Amino acid sequence: MERKKNQRLKNTIFKYLALTALCLFLLTIGFLWSIKAGLFGPLPDHESLAKVHNPQATRIVDETNENLGYLYRFYRSNVTYDDLPQHLIDALITTEDARFYEHSGVDYRSLGRVLFKTVLLQDRSAGGGSTITQQLVKNLYPRDYDNKFEILVIKIKEIFIAQKLEKIYSKNDILTLYLNTVSFPDNTFGIHAASKTFFNKAVKDLSLTESAVLVGSLKATYSYNPRVFPEASKLRRNVVLSQMKNYGKLDTELFEETILTDIELEYRSVKPSEGVAPYFREQVRKQLTKWAEDYAKEKGETIDIYSDGLIIHTTLNKKLQMMAEASMKEHMAVLQKAFENNWGNSPPWKKQAIYNAIVQKTDFYKQLVREGKSEAEIQEALRQKNDRETFDWSGTSIKKISLIDSIQNSLKMLQAGFLAMNPADGAIKAWIGGIDFEHFKYDHVAQSKRQVGSTFKPLVYTAALESGVKPCDYFSASSVTYANLEGWTPTNSDTEDYTHINVNMQEAMRKSMNTVSVRLMEESGIAEVLKLAHNAGIKSSLPQVPSLALGTAELSMLELATAYTTFLNNGKPSEPYFITKITNAKGEVLAEFKPAKDTAPAYSEETRQVVLEMMQSVVKSGTASRLGWKYKLTQDIAGKTGTTQNNKDGWFVGLLPNLVTVSWVGADNGAIGFRSTSVGQGANSALPIFGLLMQKVKADKELSKKYNKSFPAPSAKVVRMMDCPPTKEDGFFKKLFTNKDKAKTKNFDEEGKQNKGLFKKLKGIFKKD
Template identity: 50%
Template sequence: MILKKIKSPILRYAILALLALVAFFFLFIISIYWGAWGKIPGKEELSDFQYQRASEVYTADSVLIGKFYLYDRQPIAFEAIPKNVLNALVAIEDERFYEHTGIDYQSLGRVAVKTILMQDQSAGGGSTLTQQLAKNLYPRRDRKKANIVVDKIKEMFIASRLEGIYSKDEILTHYLNTVSFGDNTFGIESASLKFFNKQAKDLSVEEGAVLVGMLKATYGYNPRIFPERSLTRRNLVLLAMANNEYISAEQKDSITDVPLKLDYRDFDSNAGLAPYFREEVRKQLLKWNEKQKEEGNEYNIYTSGLKVYTTLDYNMQFWAEEAMREHMTSLQSSFEKSYGKNAPWSTNKKLIQKVVKNSDVYKKLKKQGLEHEKIMDSLSVKKELVLRDWGGEKTVQGSSIDSITHYMKFLNTGSLGIDPKTGAVKTWIGGVDFEHFKYDHVAQSKRQVGSTFKPIVYTAALETGTLPCTYFSAEEVEYENLKGWSPSNSGKKDEAYLNYSMEEALSHSVNTVAVKVLEKAGIQNVITMAKNMGIFSKLPEQPSLALGTGEIYLNELAGAYAGYVNNGKAVYPYLINVITNRKDSVLTKFEPKRAKKTAFSEETRQIMVEMMKGTIDKGTASRIRTTYKLNNAIAGKTGTTQNNKDAWFVAIMPKLVHVTWVGLDNHEIGFRSTSLGQGANAALPIFAKWMQEMNKHPYYNEITQAQFKRPNPATLEMLDCEPVKRDGFFKRLFKNPDKKKTKKFRQGN
């Protein structure tokens, strides 16, 4: 035996210990290889791994506006990765990449010497890009030191197998498609879109260096959070590129002087353009996905890399949101000032407690078994809060109750713009702030629609034989069989002796006349007309229906009004045009949904459009012309509900229908005055400001400059009458203007 010839026992035992250690290490590695510490993927598995791909949402004009994902990843082909990014990656992360076969033993030795013996922390890591790819594909689950050693050795085995399966170009492609850039963003394409708002193929040398530089520490070198650190790291990457002769020294020097410039776009569901629209698209995709499963197709909207091409117009949506923010900022200020120190969100303790009890935080504590008093005590504790208003965010000392009452006072809004021929949604604003108010006032909210229902009443009356020049008395009537109900008109105008034509009454939204028109048309006829026009919500079979007491979805109302410029046929607003797979093969194409039958005649359609043009030109919406100086062809209707709880405005153009609602989510709070809360003041400006912007852009002339077809001469003749007639002498003589007329409402029609 060789060991017996060694006379020194210490040396003999040392050699034995070393041999035992080598044997143990060899067995340890063999045990890892054979899967004792967890399975190592074989060549077959490594040859067929699948990326989880985010699904993308595009506007009709092909602008990416959102993603649905578990991991924000958009894999791309090698050809779509610019050479400068590949060079930067190899230069800074693995400069011997093209020489080793997955494990760089020379680099491992260098790192060991520099890091352990020379304490040089800038020596870098010993892992090759192939090993890092292995870690990306099979992330480490446990951070214990013993397990890290196992994981490192596993990654070496996987790296060797990857090198045997894929070319160097393929390994770089897989690496750049799987590596994390922080913020749940994976892959060079998603990172490029997030930080520079461009595809990876369009990255400049310095932009590519910024992204590659992040890989050492995605948070510490995040250019949005730490721009100075990121700039320093970028320049280090450029130096490595120059040292490896990927760029010249002159190029390096010139690029180093270029300042860091981002075009950051976060695809967070709470932020970005059209968040309410994107959420509705997501909900509809989930329903589509369920139908696909029933047909045997397996898709996942978060991982299958679907492409969803919607009907939304990017610019129109952007301008609509800008108009909404501008108007709502001003209106909110006026709203709060109108209440002053007597604001219900500050003084009405009963209302405040009711709202607090309905809050999520109260319900959570209640579910935990706490009594009311203890819950209120807990919610009254002062702490640091971040509250948002139209001026931005501010940090204050306040309680949870303070936060609840702060958001109680916020006016909200919903607006929808559609193509009246197809129902394609062009703009969709579900509320003022998706992060704080998730409730969508387009798709989820049913509100009383006020006077915007009157055109449906008038349409039914025309269809049942009432002529447009029929005069109706504006006199207030007390209906004996309706418990003395007596609808009145807004304003102080003395109308006891006045009789209005239908056009005059509609354009000035005269309540007393609307009820009489409903009486003449018949409640059931009006409800049938509403149904034929696309209103599917149940409506009250009451005379108050004439004043818009029925609760209707905003998108229903838009589809119904579309009939006035779509040959009497309602449309059903839709959001998605096409869904494709990641390779752009069409999976589903969505067709417009239109009513099969016309709801009313062409003659009635022309008459109604002319009447509603009067609303814009001389009626309740005349500020469209006088204040906002809009000369577009527009018809429309304003609406205000009882106690100024809801403000509405509907605009009809030959190629666009737009509906706006403004109010509070809490039905117990309304505008302090009609002058502030009427549709013409609270809702109309959102449309008007938006259209002002649209008019500036010739690209949209097809919409903004479109003209209504001229009505038939017979139609114009039917409308040719005096708008107002005053009672004759003898009728005035025997009428007491100070005494309400009483009668029974005829409900048999």
């Protein structure tokens, strides 16, 4: 009786267990069916899987299709199966998926092993059961989940998608797709990017040990990063080589020989901020972003500028750009040292009033204030030394310094900008926005507006000529105090005594005389100078004050370059542009960009020739003469130096017959300038960038042929107009009745133009050309 009772109990338990198992089975089947049916989100269909899109970086090229750099979220590029060396394929399969050629997307044997050991035996070292195909799915459709249930759903989805992929693609295709999408160390995606980054070579040229290093890093991209942990990477590489030997892909002799070798990297970090023309490429990115938005509105088609494999064709000349960057770095390393030595032991960047303004804007300082720290506690925290990355011309390094030290180091660094453009159409040929894009993102070409100093004077001279002043008119070079301008007294930068000395326009331009520039402004009137400057392409608001003649206007480098194109382009300003066309990955043209249409000349051809001749004299024997005696440049060059008040900014505009260049140097903080004019003047701070560049251009056969040209000869009339002695002394009676020791005082017409008087008007009537 007891036996029957026990038997019935066993039967009942069995029935319940069987029923429970059946219910679990049916629930599992239903759960799997619901996932496959898309109740937890749709699975990609056959068509979309057949068009698997592997994101490709956008490539930026120069005017000759030379590569400048990439735009990407993750650096990657595609290779074909034929590019993959056999030892790379063997390393991958033997390490990641030994039965790759046997399964159809899912290795149920490995999956069962992982479930048994990991789930039932809680053995976390059991490894993963994902096949290469499943890992490919994970690469193509990155996981996004909030809890364990969601990750379970995602993993099941990946199994279904993997099985679909195996029906659509060959094993070789899957291997290629996987290697093009998988993540390697240092945020590189795809075997091409990894090969270039760590070994600076094409995938097909990878050696056995290099392939093993890269495959080994897939297990843990940080822990097995060969750059960061070379020993751990070597151990992992040897595990990969061991797997290859175990599966018969590597003979014992070669295995034993290879595991003894060290890893030799030829590391080339590929970051958007590194490489040629980083400031320029950032401007391309900004314009491209705007274009993509407009394209989507117009065409109804979305374009991803980071992953659609676009090719951006630009106007830049890579060779000229690289020479300009090298020249800037060469000069700035020397100038920075001179700048610091010139200030000695009391530099402005160490004054608390200057660096405190920066400190108080930092998140660290604001956090200390929110925490209620006292001023003494805040200062103590600010002076605490920690490991911080610092930049100087010896390189980037990690130093144990305080936050204040770090800010002072940043404040003292001089910045530089350089721009070169074709005056005929505005095409940008070189662009340097700062000294180092990684550490100083601010672009001084496009974003900054600084006082331009004497580089504005050619526009003042141009306005004066257009108003009727003749090149051989003479002007007193002595200083004048303007009583109605609060006693303002413009003076010249040199120490010569100009009492009783009068100079013509060319001599005044050659020596960059401030006193004469103001007198020329009186001749034309401020309104005429403003009008001409805007007609020459300057869009910024200009100060309507007499000091405009000395360059108190704040302009961008692009505006200044645009205005100077008029001196080489028949008086017409050329609008800067730098993208010529955009093509997709198939080479189809999506957009083309042309130079802006011709504008009307801002002034006459005769005036243009006169001012260009004057600016050539600046280079031959004036403030820019060091181009000849120091840099040994003998070709035709016109130019103008510029230095602003308190030596805050140094400028040089250099003109070749077919190139406009602008160089600028200064500190970003307005309270910091050069201590002495000898160091800070434009001829010493900015001109050398141009001088060093032209030396390199001269030594290069291709660029020398392109840019070493002669200016067209001026007309016979212009030659006659400028044929006069540079200086003329006052006559005997004027000297007799002039008190040398008494400062000359006069009023400047508030409306912008001095009344000429009857005698001067009559004199002008009888003046000959």
